[in-house]
Amino acid sequence: MTLTSAVSRAALAGGLLLAGTSLSSAEELTLWTLNFSSEASNEAFNKITSGFEAANPGVKVTIVTRGTDDHKTAIRVAAGTDKGPDIYFMWAGLGLGGEYVKAGLSLPLDKYYAEYKWDDELVPAAASFSRIYEGGRHGVPFTFKGEALYYNKALFEKAGITGTPANYDELVVDAEKLKAAGIPAIAFGGTVNWHVMRLMDVILEAKCGADKHDALMNMTVDWTKEACATDSFAELDKWAKNYILSPFMGIDQAQSFNLFVAGRAAMMLEGDWLVQQLAEAGNLDDYDLFPFPTGTNRLYGFAEYHYVSTKSKNPDLAAKFLDYFNSTEVQQSVLGKFSTSSINKHVVYDNLRPMDKKWLDIFNTYDKVYMNGDQAFPLDVTTEYFRVINEVASGNMAPADAAAALQTFIANKG
Amino acid sequence: MASRAIWSDTRVQAALLLGPALVIYVVFAVFPMLDVIWLSFFKWNGLDPVKVYVGSANYVDVFTKDPVFWVAFRNTVIWTALSVAIPPMIGLALALGLNQPIFGRNTLRAVYYLPVIIAPIAVATMWRWMYDPFFGLFGQILTSLGLQSWVMDWLGDRDIALYSAFGAYVWQSVGFSMVLFLAGLQGVNKSLVEAARIDGAGRWAIFRYVTLPALRTTLTIVLVLAIISSLKAFDIVYGLTGGGPAQSTQMLALWAFTQSMQIFDFGRGSAISVVLLGVTLAIVIPYMRWTQKREEASE
Numbered sequence: 001m002t003l004t005s006a007v008s009r010a011a012l013a014g015g016l017l018l019a020g021t022s023l024s025s026a027e028e029l030t031l032w033t034l035n036f037s038s039e040a041s042n043e044a045f046n047k048i049t050s051g052f053e054a055a056n057p058g059v060k061v062t063i064v065t066r067g068t069d070d071h072k073t074a075i076r077v078a079a080g081t082d083k084g085p086d087i088y089f090m091w092a093g094l095g096l097g098g099e100y101v102k103a104g105l106s107l108p109l110d111k112y113y114a115e116y117k118w119d120d121e122l123v124p125a126a127a128s129f130s131r132i133y134e135g136g137r138h139g140v141p142f143t144f145k146g147e148a149l150y151y152n153k154a155l156f157e158k159a160g161i162t163g164t165p166a167n168y169d170e171l172v173v174d175a176e177k178l179k180a181a182g183i184p185a186i187a188f189g190g191t192v193n194w195h196v197m198r199l200m201d202v203i204l205e206a207k208c209g210a211d212k213h214d215a216l217m218n219m220t221v222d223w224t225k226e227a228c229a230t231d232s233f234a235e236l237d238k239w240a241k242n243y244i245l246s247p248f249m250g251i252d253q254a255q256s257f258n259l260f261v262a263g264r265a266a267m268m269l270e271g272d273w274l275v276q277q278l279a280e281a282g283n284l285d286d287y288d289l290f291p292f293p294t295g296t297n298r299l300y301g302f303a304e305y306h307y308v309s310t311k312s313k314n315p316d317l318a319a320k321f322l323d324y325f326n327s328t329e330v331q332q333s334v335l336g337k338f339s340t341s342s343i344n345k346h347v348v349y350d351n352l353r354p355m356d357k358k359w360l361d362i363f364n365t366y367d368k369v370y371m372n373g374d375q376a377f378p379l380d381v382t383t384e385y386f387r388v389i390n391e392v393a394s395g396n397m398a399p400a401d402a403a404a405a406l407q408t409f410i411a412n413k414g
Numbered sequence: 415m416a417s418r419a420i421w422s423d424t425r426v427q428a429a430l431l432l433g434p435a436l437v438i439y440v441v442f443a444v445f446p447m448l449d450v451i452w453l454s455f456f457k458w459n460g461l462d463p464v465k466v467y468v469g470s471a472n473y474v475d476v477f478t479k480d481p482v483f484w485v486a487f488r489n490t491v492i493w494t495a496l497s498v499a500i501p502p503m504i505g506l507a508l509a510l511g512l513n514q515p516i517f518g519r520n521t522l523r524a525v526y527y528l529p530v531i532i533a534p535i536a537v538a539t540m541w542r543w544m545y546d547p548f549f550g551l552f553g554q555i556l557t558s559l560g561l562q563s564w565v566m567d568w569l570g571d572r573d574i575a576l577y578s579a580f581g582a583y584v585w586q587s588v589g590f591s592m593v594l595f596l597a598g599l600q601g602v603n604k605s606l607v608e609a610a611r612i613d614g615a616g617r618w619a620i621f622r623y624v625t626l627p628a629l630r631t632t633l634t635i636v637l638v639l640a641i642i643s644s645l646k647a648f649d650i651v652y653g654l655t656g657g658g659p660a661q662s663t664q665m666l667a668l669w670a671f672t673q674s675m676q677i678f679d680f681g682r683g684s685a686i687s688v689v690l691l692g693v694t695l696a697i698v699i700p701y702m703r704w705t706q707k708r709e710e711a712s713e
Contacts, residue, residue, distance in 0.1 A: 069675070076460035076678065103461035190570055190659055247547045249659040250570025259548065379677045384481065390660035394572060405481065412479040 027059045029317055031306070032074065033089035035065045044337035052324050061321065078311075079105055086312035087322065092129035092139060092303040093375030094218070095382055100307065101133045107308040108136030112319040121326060124367040126343040129303045139305035140322050143339040145271040146301040146362055147198065147372075150278070150289045155183050155266040164290040168206040171293055175243040178266050186239070187265035189256035190249035190393065193386035194374050198269045198300075199239060200389045201373045204232045206294040210370065213296075217376040223407040224400075233392050233399035240393040249394055257281075271301070272340045272359045284355055291362060299366035302375050303343075384409040447691070454684035461678075472685035483686065486664035489576055490645060490693075493583075493665065497644035501584050502636050505591025506629075510621075512592070513599045523596070527589035534586065538653025541582035545569050545654075569655050572662035579654045579663055586650070587643070591636050598632030599625070634705040638698060645694045666690040 036042050049061040064085065066074055071089070078084030079100075088105075090097040100106055109130070113119060118140060119127060126144035130137040149171075151164075156174075159181040165171040175185040189195045205213045208228035215221040216229060223229045240248075245265040248256065260268045261281045268274070269292065278287055292300055306325070308318045324330060331344035340356060341349075341363055349360060374382045388406050391397035397405070420426055454472055456465040476483050508526055512519050529537065544551040545568035553565045568578040602625050610620045626633075648667040651657065657664040657672065664672075666686060674683025 072678075073460075073675070079461045080463060099459075099461065103459075105461070191656060193656075193658065247567030247570050250545065250547055250567040250575070255546065255548070264548075380679060383672070383677055387481065387661045390658060394570075394659055396572060396660065409481065412475070 027056075027314060027317055029059065029061045029087070029314065029321055030064060030085045031061065031087040031089075031321075032064045032066070032071065032085040033306075034071055035067055038337070040337045044334035047334065048325055048330055051330065052321055055324070056317075056320070059317065075100065075105070079103060082311065084311050085309055086314060086318040087306050087308055089142065090139075090305060090307055091375050092132070092141075092305045093371050094132060095375045095377045095379060097129075097139060097305055097307065097375075098133060099378065101135075101138050105307070105310055106133075106138045107310045107312065107315055108138060109140065109308060109319065110136045112323070113137055116319065116323040118323070118326070121328065121344050121346065123341075123343050123345045123363055125299055125301065125363060125369050126303050128367070128369055129305065129371070139307040140326060141343040142304045142306050144301065144303045144341070144343050144363070145273065145339065146291075146299050146359065146366075146369075147269060147271045148289045148291045148300070148359075148362065149186075149267050149269055150260075150274055150287055151267045152260070152263060152265075153286055153288055155263065159183055159266070164288075165293050167293050167295050168203075172238075175239070179242055184245035184265040185243035186267040186269065187245045187256040187260045188248050188269075189251045189253040190390065191252045193390065194372065195253045195256065196248070196393050197373050197386060197389055199244075200232065200236050200385075201370070202269065202292040202294060202300055203235045203239075204229070205296055205298065205300070205370050206292070207232045207235065210296040210298055210368070213370060217373065219377075219381070219410050223403040223410070226403075230399050230403045233388075233402040236389065237392050237395070237399055241395065244393075249390065275340060275353065275355045275359065278355075279353070284353060287355070289355060289358060291366075296370070297366065298368040298370045299362060300372075301369050302371050378413075380413065381406075381410060450684045450687050453680055454688050456681045458680045459678045460680055465681075468681065472681045473689075476682060476685050476689065480682075482661045482664050482669060485661060486666050486669040486686075489662075489664060490647070490666045490690075492576065493580060493647050494641060494644040494697075496580055497583070497587075497640045497647075498637055501587045502591045502595075502633075502640055504584065504588045505636070506595050508588065508592040509595035509599055510625075513596060523592075526592055529586040530589040530593075532586065534649035535653045537582055537586045538650050541585075542569065542654055545578055570659050572659055575655055575659060576663045579651050582654060583647070583650050587640075591640070594632055594636050595629065598629045602628040630705075630709065634702070634709075638702060641697055641701070642694065645690065645697070666693070 033045075036045070045063055049063060052061055053059055075084070075088055075090075088100075090100060097106070113130070122141060123144060125146075126141040129141070130139055155178065159174070159178045161174050161177055165174050178185040186199075188199065204216065208216065208226065212221070212226060212228060216223060216226060245256070245259060251259075256265075257268065257270075257274075257277065259265055261278070275284070278284055294300075306322055308315050308322070312318050326344055328344050328346040331342045331347050335342055335347055335349070341347075341360060345364070349356070352360065373385055377385055384406060388397065388402045391405075392399060392402045453465070455467060455469060457468045457472070458465040512523050512526070516522075543549075547553055547565055547567050547570070550568075552568065556562065556564045566574060569575050606624050606628075607620055610624050615623070646667045647665050648671065651663055651665055652668055652671075655663045657668050667690060670683045670686035670690060672683075673679050673686060677683075
């Protein structure tokens with residue numbers, strides 16, 4: 001073998017090696033999501049990506065995390081370019097996730113739902129958000145959060161309340177009993193607009209019913225022509241004046257939680273994440289919960305989703321990754337890392353605390369949801385919705401004027 | 415020889431010294447400003463590939479349909495008027511006091527200046543806690559004095575929230591005015607003060623006819639800076655109230671940010687920014703020309 005041929009062979013071998021390396025890393029997948037405050041969540045994400053890479057040799061999964069606002073901005077910047085993620089995190093709902101769907105950034109996943117039989121795996125309430133968009137099913141659930149009324153058992157007992165209310169009117173009666181006993185019925189923090197908004201959302205569901213509520217949120221009916229809308233604002237006004245621990249407009253949600261734990265108010269309208277917070281702050285046995293009694297058999301909640309980008313060069317691989325991510329085996333292995341409960345209905349829960357079990361029963365009971373107003377409305381309407389709610393809750397706007405103000409804004413939006 | 419002559423030309427030297435800064439200024443200040451003006455004539459949400467030209471529609475919407483714009487405008491005017499009057503006045507009083515040979519004056523100067531170096535968002539966080547109606551400092555003090563009925567929802571009551579936020583702003587900004595006035599006071603001719611005193615002038619007369627005229631340039635700088643910083647007031651309000659309750663403490667700068675970066679209506683946000691720019695120029699330029707003429711007339 002001459003020196004020349006040896007060099008040539010070495011070069012060829014090197015070339016093949018490089019080519020091989022190139023081939024093996026040809027399949028890359030990028031997922032953009034939020035920073036996780038919990039180290040357990042970061043570890044769970046790393047575990048999932050490593051597992052997927054091991055099960056699919058040659059595939060490299062890159063997770064890019066950012067703060068909430070940076071994440072939203074990054075997706076908008078990427079929207080104007082050919083670059084961007086294969087999969088991105090976003091809340092479900094017409095207001096947030098829906099905006100990106102409307103802009104054509106989300107790939108319809110109907111064929112993957114059928115191919116991977118995701119509906120057989122997913123908690124129905126969590127999966128239901130994928131159907132709210134036009135033009136097919138978009139995104140798959142990452143987490144699902146239900147919201148309900150937590151209550152302080154001792155304060156309920158002190159007020160002579162022996163059972164949980166079966167409907168909205170009974171809830172108001174209980175709130176009145178609490179007031180008579182000198183106990184503020186519920187705590188809210190007004191500086192974060194979305195907290196008091198929750199009360200308006202659930203009252204709207206109770207007073208208007210499911211269909212009308214959805215129509216109002218979809219802005220397909222006139223807020224001023226639906227008496228239930230004005231009635232709902234009137235109820236909000238009543239709660240603000242009589243039953244909410246005051247003052248509440250100048251404190252935030254975290255402070256309202258401190259007040260609730262301190263026994264200054266009997267109830268909080270919070271999500272399933274509160275169970276862990278209550279466990280850390282006090283004795284879980286002191287509290288219990290029940291879904292807000294709207295009478296519509298729908299659960300109040302919201303979901304966080306993973307969407308496949310229309311700009312993904314490998315949507316099949318993205319769908320495969322999401323299938324792996326949400327599979328029973330993987331979800332079982334990371335149970336409790338992202339949320340109290342899994343979006344996979346086959347996951348087995350051991351050693352559940354009573355309140356966790358109650359949540360699980362709730363999730364398995366409800367197959368329909370109505371979502372938070374800030375995720376149902378477009379962003380500009382959400383901002384006005386916040387303003388109007390806060391004006392009513394502060395006693396600065398009459399309920400009838402509130403419906404008119406919101407409708408005027410919607411009409412001006414065109 | 416010719417090249418040496420070129421390099422020794424003061425105009426060339428000036429151009430060389432100013433050039434880099436000018437390039438940076440054009441790229442990072444002038445161009446974005448022009449881009450914002452341009453964007454204010456378009457409808458764009460940052461997602462759509464095409465910006466839609468809408469003419470003056472964003473301005474019309476802002477002036478006639480936006481339920482918050484005029485609240486933000488009014489608040490900005492109130493904030494500016496208060497900013498021009500109160501912090502400079504307190505700053506001047508502090509400077510006059512700390513210009514006297516009193517014990518520990520350097521320490522006191524540092525203490526009064528300290529809030530200036532704290533980030534406004536940190537100041538907001540501190541004051542938010544102090545304003546907390548349940549556990550806050552003011553509530554505790556009033557309660558301990560038996561004045562519980564005086565405890566208010568400082569940041570939640572729309573009638574007082576703006577002024578509560580302004581209180582935090584005053585605490586943070588008086589030190590800056592004080593330092594400028596202190597610097598100005600070092601330029602007051604001591605022989606003139608002494609001469610006035612020998613002529614029988616009292617403290618007020620010395621201040622009115624000797625000290626104050628000598629501080630005219632400093633006063634102009636302090637007021638112009640107060641106007642500019644108050645017109646673009648953002649961070650402390652954002653940190654304290656976020657514009658609430660019910661947008662009652664919104665400011666033009668914060669509302670422009672909200673429209674662009676939270677609602678993602680870049681056209682409308684740009685239109686509000688252009689209005690704010692116009693208001694700023696409409697106030698600052700005539701004021702500076704007026705003070706310039708007065709200074710020229712007095713020379």
